[in-house]
Amino acid sequence: MSRFDLVEHPALWRAGWYRHARRIESPNFGLRPSQATVDLVVLHSISLPPGVYGGDEVQRFFCNHLDLHEHPYFEGLNGLHVSSHFYIRRHGELFQFVSADDRAWHAGDSSYRDSTNCNDNSIGIELEGVEGGVFEDDQYETLVALSSAILQYFPVTAFAGHEHVAPNRKADPGAGFDWLLLKQGLGLDADFFPRASC
DSSP states (O other): OOTTOSSOOTTTEETTEETTSEEOOOSOEEOOOTTOOOOEEEEEEEOSSTTOOSSSHHHHHHTTOOOTTSSGGGGGGTTOOOOOSEEEOTTOOEEEOSOTTSEESOSOSOEETTEESGGGGEEEEEEESOTTOOOOHHHHHHHHHHHHHHHHHSOOOEEEEHHHHSTTTOOOSOTTSOHHHHHHHHTOOGGGSOTTOO
């Protein structure tokens, strides 16, 4: 049984691993604080190098296997050890790197509503894309299905972008992300989403 919910959903989850995601385990994670309640989903955008899609660079980056000499942009990633729970490719393919029961390293220095250190109480989802860019219908379809499963597993009360939890550092997923589409797909009240996004 999940530490964070009273009901296990064995058809969808096993020890925090979602059955419909391709599992690639990242070493970049830790235990959540014992008092943490997973009540936030943080959405990000990523592509390596920015605007280049279809390769395995993001997967290798989250697993500390990215060759920093492959592209000049990668040199700026030297020494970074990050991860996200989930990653959704342009055609909707879904990867999972960290058990949802554990703490992935995706939000950094962050706060949202009444929470600080958002990695402690959040699920991180990366969308293949760029800050401010548009996302594909297949990505939204996968995101809605995944978010619905997360809502069954955890007592989530909010969805936010990296730009909302770390506004002085980050701007993703940005203006191209359709918050209203996500809201309608999940059938949630506007209170679940950042102000003015829906």
